[in-house]
Amino acid sequence: MILFVSEYMPGGNLYDFLHKQNNFLELLTILKIAISISKGMDYLHQNNIIHRDLKTANILIGYDQVCILIQYLAIDPQCPFSDFCITCCTKSAKYTKIINHKPYDHKADVFSFAIVLWELATSKVPYDNMTPLQAALGVRQI
Template identity: 50%
Template sequence: MTEHVKERVVSLPSCVEIPTDGTDVWEIDARQLKIENRIASGSYADLYRGTYCSQEVAIKVLKPEQITREMLREFSQEVYIMRFVGVLSVFDSGICASSEFMARGSIYDYLHKQRGVFKLPSLLKVALDVSKGMNYLHQNNIIHRDLKTANLLMDENQVVKVADFGVARVQSQSGVMTAETGTYRWMAPEVIEHKPYDHKADVFSFGISLWELLTGELPYGLLTPLQAAVAVVQKSLRPTIPKHTHPRLRELLERCWLQDPSQRPNFSEIIDILKQIAKE
């Protein structure tokens, strides 16, 4: 581990409370972790490539100078969700987490920076990967709340996994939640309006992401994020679906971003629809 990274692996403050079932097998031995080159940097954390017991991993290290109580709360939430789905480990000695390394990066970067394209068979495979991941979360009462292509990571075999659970939440017993979170271009209207919402908010975001996979374009690219949010709520604005889109895919898109959340499909139905389209 490089010296400047070692300095940032500090003791977890008492305010970081990560739920436990008494068998913390998610903790790892930091001595077995080798941190290599930095591959990305965000406002509150750096992302490094490295290895753990010869397995390639991605390591998120929080920036101590940027740490706030709210940030630590989000970090502990991300750790809890990701250990729940079995893809993350945490140093028992510091504010640092490792997860599987996804060599091809985010779908967002693939589409908008590398100008990659998905033909229908590949698009359906990616959409199925995402739907299966989201269906698993929803079956366990977890709402992602920030589903977008930047949070969909792809490995060298084009297997896609859902990532970034910093604002994910376990759904309340009432089945509804409040407070705005997520990213405007992908955000469901009920979330934008601070109305109670449930797991169907993720379905709306999936629909926008699916359109992005189909077109390779940024949702509402001619508008600012705030302008897009206002138009989605007040004018029921949705992205324009290309004319030659597969009819069943068009229907799925339109259902995913219906204004009434109860009318949107759930992910188990979305999986069935995508499989049927793939067979045609």
């Protein structure tokens, strides 16, 4: 088991911050959060790590909208068990493009980041009117 320890992030996770606290974000706040997330993604990708499960529930908010990425499913895309790892995360189907059982790269995180940006801008849950399976099938066709 790998354990990560981080500083205390008083904003909690971004999903709860947006939806359970009913926050509507100003453009400047959205930009600060988006830049912070993109810096985390850049760090991972510069080190050949694909997050694989980027979504608002896996982003913690600290002071001044600084964010950290948590809950990595960061394994080698060529790993024979990688399909198993993503299949067990059906709630992530709304955010991920890794459902076609084909090789993938960092672009999978970029797709998920776009969904996170949409969620930040609209304060809505993506594909809220669909089941995870319906969303996954819809995303698969993109």
